[in-house]
Amino acid sequence: MKVRTRFAPSPTGNVHIGNMRAAIYNWLFARHMGGEFLLRVEDTDIERSTPEAIQTLLDAMDWLGLDVDGEHLYQTTRQQAHLDAAEMLLSKGLAYKEDKGGTGQGECVIFRMPGTDSSFVDGIKGPLSKAAANMQDFVIVRSNGTPVFHLANVLDDIEQGITHVIRGDDHVENTFRHIALYQALGADVPNFAHLPMIVNAQGKPYSKRDGDAFVGDFREKGFLPDALFNYLALLGWSPGDDREIMTREEMVEAFTLARCQSSAAQVDLKKLTWMNGEYMQKLPAAEFEAMASAELRKAGIDADPAYAQKVFGLIRERVKTVADIAPMVGYFFSDDFEYDEKAVRKKLQKDGVADTLAKVKAIFELLATFDEASTDKALHDFVEESGLGFGAVMAPVRLAVSGIQSGPELFPTMEVLGRERVLQRIDRTVELYLT
Structure with a gap:
């Protein structure tokens, strides 16, 4: 007997992750058994099963890579x-x-x-x-x-x-x-x-009220299809070992109904975000850069490709979703960035900070070269000679050049920004907050 499974949704315009998980399990079981996975569109609700709703369904399946055998019914x-x-x-x-x-x-x-x-x-x-x-x-x-x-x-x-x-x-x-x-x-x-049903932290059916619940939501928020597929596959099924990041081929090979749990599966968006970050790290450099460049264009940032490539190299390890990219790199492309006001009050507006930044600026002006190695050595030497704590120097400098407390490593960040921009930003910070 040749195994045949099917996905039989009633299109309404949005595709809930619970429905898509059912499609994934049917697909995995059919592929594991060497059988066929079919699609039946239960479109008898004429008012809601519009051509647009059906297309949304097909687009979601295509995005997740759920290929169908035979014609749609x-x-x-x-x-x-x-x-x-x-x-x-x-x-x-x-x-x-x-x-x-x-x-x-x-x-x-x-x-x-x-x-x-x-x-x-x-x-x-x-x-x-x-x-x-x-x-x-x-x-x-x-x-x-x-x-x-x-x-x-x-x-x-x-x-x-x-x-x-x-x-x-x-x-x-x-x-x-x-x-x-x-x-x-x-x-x-x-x-x-x-x-098993997909539930929220309170054990109730997971819905839009609990956060993103439709496949389109996750796509718009910058999640990768392979990551969402992997996460949904594990939302009620386990390969029987500690594996979490799995390829399609690995999931197909390991999938059995016997390994599916009968109790409800609880959505954990933090885990999905972590998983998506793991998939982001595995993207080929060219694919990541193309994706990041598209995000900059969507944000209205017209960037020099060579400069943007350097910026992407700095942030890549920190990116969890595609949607993180533009907010994460804004200060690289505009000198008129906003400051984290809480960090300003805590790290900048303190006695001695204006003097510290003035001395740092003077040190940077005298460097023969302005790169990661030279700025790293110069600031470490200054910390040692001045007796100031490391944080008392680095935190104000980071805020001055980026407006935020966190981000990629400070010294490669300053190398990408360049000496002139870093000096101008120190002046701007002093003028705004320390005079």
Whole structure:
């Protein structure tokens, strides 16, 4: 039997990370088993499943590298097949019509549950069962003549030859109904596996209120697709060892449903940010520079390529997301930068700082060369000779040249800025805060 999994979203304009994690698990399982991963767009909600919403879904899948086997199936093209199946169930007495609730709005088609206990072995949760008394008949065609999710979902899985249905555990109750439908339709029942829900720190379903929740949010914030894919894959699954940063190939090789957890998976955005930083470090230099240059352009910074390349080399190890880049390098491209006012009060506006900066400026003016090595030696010598603490010298100098307390190493930063710019910035700082 060739394994076939599917991702069957209902496009609404945004793609939640929970839905995309389900797609990732279906993709990983299919690739691990040498099978096929299919896409079915459940687009029967005409008002919300607009062409734009569908394109957003496809773009998110493409961005994450979730390649699909075969043609996409759109559920709206299958409506007649769904209605024909309902008629067949009616003709066999496996369904009946009823004016549901006595509304007078027309008759629904209702599937007749077989009246027997139901059980199945879930690929993640293990054996599950439900007593017949707790399973009621249910609507499969509405009074307006449109098929309900249960019927359409099962029929389309049969049509696509799906062997493994891997979806969120909010569908466990539906699965008992679906098994009865498969049996009534004379079809093989696929294997089911229900993924744990994704929750916030309070154990509630993770939503936009908790922070970024849609794939597009993370893309806009500068996360890399490989990092988000890696993180979501580990949000409820483990390879069985301590590995966290994994290639697609490694994940495909290691993935099994048996290693998926049955308890809820909690989102940890700090861990995702750390993971993204690890992926940023692995980018080829040319790719990182192209990405960083694009961020500068978006921020309205027109930079000399050779100068920008030096700046990127200084900040690269500190970058966690692409969106960090422009805010991190602003002072390299503008002398009119803002100062960290808290740091100014704590580190600059103190007795003796004006004199210290004046002496540092004089030392820099006399250096034969102005580079990392010469400025490093000059300031260390000054610290030793003056008896001032290292921080009492370096902190004011860093604030003077960048406006902030942290950043790349001070001495290579000053080399990239150049002597003239550094001296001008010391003068500006003294004028603004120390006169």
